[in-house]
Amino acid sequence: MDFEEMGARLGLEKEEFMELVDIFVSSAEEDIQKLNNALSVSDSKAVAEAAHSLKGSSGNLGFSAIADLASRIEQNARKSDLTDLDSYSVNISCEIEKIKVVIS
Template sequence: MNFKDLGEELGLEEDEYRELIELFMETGQSDLSQLKSALDAGDAETVSRRAHTICGSSGNLRLMDMHKTAKRIELAADDGRLDGLSVYLSALDEGFSEIARSLQG
């Protein structure tokens, strides 16, 4: 993951973008945890809200794969379709893991 290029897309220096990514990691992982709990509880409204938050934040940071995945979850939850979302949750987990690895390296 190239933080320099992603930051430049937003008119930010790499260190400024990294700060935003670190904040996204803190809040986004909390949102993901709440999303998973809501999914386990069958709470489509909360699944949709948490996915919407992740969708917006990741889109603002130009993390488009995560943005698209969260949007799919949001739309499915809006329609009350909670079955089969585990593949998308796995993709979001992997997205957060990829960001974490990039921050370390």
């Protein structure tokens, strides 16, 4: 992950972008927790809302892998199909961990 390049695409210096990434990681972890909680009680609406939040924030910063996974979760949840969505959530968590390694 080239945060300098990702920031430049948004018209930001690397340091500015890194601040946004820090905020993103914190909010993404909260959204993943909400997503997992909603999945555990089969709450399609809450799953879709958490996934939508993840999709937007990750997409805005250029984390397309997370945005794509969150989009799949959101689409399925809107159809009330929660089958195997926990695996997507795990994959999103793995992507977040990769970001955390780079910023630490």
